[in-house]
Amino acid sequence: MPLSAQPPVDAGAAIGASLQVALLCTVFAAPLAIAGGWLLARRRFFGKALVSAALFAPMVLPPVVTGLLLLEVFGHDGPLGGALAMLGVSIPFTRAAAVIAALVVGMPLFVMAARAAFEGVDRSYDEVSATLGERPWRTFIRVTLPLAWPGLVAGAVLMFARSLGEFGATIVLAGNSGETRTIAIALYSLLDRPGDASETRILVGASLAISLATLVAYEWLNRRQRRRLELDE
Amino acid sequence: MSETFSLALEFSRLRRTISISSAARRIAVVGPSGVGKTTVLRAVAGLASDGTGTIHVLGESWQDSATGHRVPAWLRGVGWVPQDARLFPHATVAENLRWSPRGTDGGADGGADRGAEVIEALELGGLLERMPKSLSGGERQRVALGRALLSSPRLLLLDEPFAALDAALHARVRSWLARRIAALRIPILLASHDPADIAALAEHVHPLE
Numbered sequence: 001m002p003l004s005a006q007p008p009v010d011a012g013a014a015i016g017a018s019l020q021v022a023l024l025c026t027v028f029a030a031p032l033a034i035a036g037g038w039l040l041a042r043r044r045f046f047g048k049a050l051v052s053a054a055l056f057a058p059m060v061l062p063p064v065v066t067g068l069l070l071l072e073v074f075g076h077d078g079p080l081g082g083a084l085a086m087l088g089v090s091i092p093f094t095r096a097a098a099v100i101a102a103l104v105v106g107m108p109l110f111v112m113a114a115r116a117a118f119e120g121v122d123r124s125y126d127e128v129s130a131t132l133g134e135r136p137w138r139t140f141i142r143v144t145l146p147l148a149w150p151g152l153v154a155g156a157v158l159m160f161a162r163s164l165g166e167f168g169a170t171i172v173l174a175g176n177s178g179e180t181r182t183i184a185i186a187l188y189s190l191l192d193r194p195g196d197a198s199e200t201r202i203l204v205g206a207s208l209a210i211s212l213a214t215l216v217a218y219e220w221l222n223r224r225q226r227r228r229l230e231l232d233e
Numbered sequence: 234m235s236e237t238f239s240l241a242l243e244f245s246r247l248r249r250t251i252s253i254s255s256a257a258r259r260i261a262v263v264g265p266s267g268v269g270k271t272t273v274l275r276a277v278a279g280l281a282s283d284g285t286g287t288i289h290v291l292g293e294s295w296q297d298s299a300t301g302h303r304v305p306a307w308l309r310g311v312g313w314v315p316q317d318a319r320l321f322p323h324a325t326v327a328e329n330l331r332w333s334p335r336g337t338d339g340g341a342d343g344g345a346d347r348g349a350e351v352i353e354a355l356e357l358g359g360l361l362e363r364m365p366k367s368l369s370g371g372e373r374q375r376v377a378l379g380r381a382l383l384s385s386p387r388l389l390l391l392d393e394p395f396a397a398l399d400a401a402l403h404a405r406v407r408s409w410l411a412r413r414i415a416a417l418r419i420p421i422l423l424a425s426h427d428p429a430d431i432a433a434l435a436e437h438v439h440p441l442e
Contacts, residue, residue, distance in 0.1 A: 124315065125322075127313075128321070129321070129332065130280070131279070131280070131306050131307070131311050131312070131381075132332050132381075133310065133334050135307050136307070143321060146323050147323060
């Protein structure tokens with residue numbers, strides 16, 4: 001699609017789209033990242049190295065490559081895309097595609113933070129809870145999760161910040177339409193339109209403000225996590 | 234089976250086999266540091282351990298590695314007092330004491346009174362709303378003991394339970410615990426260095442060397 005054929009950039013809509021995509025992908029990633037981080041921190045299982053590599057691959061792969069692979073999976077001929085097409089659902093080039101792209105690219109940060117948070121929780125607390133008669137899932141809810149909580153929230157914040165700026169995988173899977181135009185993609189569109197300097201300034205400013213605010217929140221949560229684990233002993 | 238307690242475990246990490254078998258209800262395992270006293274207590278509690286073999290307690294089989302049988306920790310009903318207390322750091326003293334779902338609050342058996350008695354005897358009354366962070370080592374150890382006692386244990390596993398207590402309190406708590414154990418007929422397995430603790434609490438001494 002030639003750039004000139006695209007609708008004009010609406011900075012407010014792009015900021016809203018970015019926030020929505022980042023929030024949704026972080027919320028959807030949370031159960032997966034918590035489960036993945038817990039498994040990597042606490043369990044030994046066959047193929048662990050492979051699972052870990054697959055989870056972290058999107059962090060080192062060029063995002064465009066991740067986008068192309070996602071297009072293979074969610075395209076109409078892909079394994080998931082084909083099944084969804086039969087249900088009348090098409091993912092590519094929609095807001096949902098932007099969420100999926102940001103989820104896959106951003107989740108490794110969440111998983112890594114969750115893993116570190118669970119590794120930081122001494123197992124002897126779980127053991128005491130078990131001897132007191134609490135089943136493993138109850139101990140997870142009452143001991144492991146609350147002790148890891150600030151670290152998990154920090155991971156979510158980090159993923160949120162990363163997802164806000166997701167570009168490479170998003171432009172491949174979600175494209176550049178009004179619906180999928182997040183801050184990063186809107187800025188890319190504006191590169192070709194020197195006339196819209198004010199929109200560019202708004203988007204850059206918003207990007208800086210949101211990113212810095214999330215990183216400050218991340219630092220604060222990290223410090224809280226460390227204090228929480230120093231409580232005993 | 235007449236034994237209260239019979240255990241035969243091989244620990245590959247310690248490169249040794251430990252067997253304890255006794256009809257006594259109150260057993261002390263003694264021996265130098267690093268000999269495996271804590272390891273034995275952990276194995277009986279059902280916690281992660283590399284011990285393979287058999288554990289029988291009070292006529293029940295808790296572990297039989299030959300058949301793969303292993304009763305999980307949360308079904309064993311032990312009161313474990315770890316050496317370093319391990320109070321839940323995000324919970325108040327009162328919440329720590331009430332942690333166990335086997336606990337004695339609200340039951341028809343006068344559980345609330347037992348809770349009050351434990352809190353009074355361990356001198357925890359003034360600490361209930363405090364967080365573990367703000368407690369001294371001796372206070373933590375008393376809370377850990379109270380938490381184990383209030384879980385209606387069928388067996389107490391005490392790992393140097395008074396090590397952090399000052400002398401006067403140590404003597405008071407020890408004599409109260411000895412009376413209580415005798416009154417409730419709770420079997421115990423005690424790991425200790427202290428001859429006075431062993432004399433007050435145990436009827437059978439099992440040396441590990």
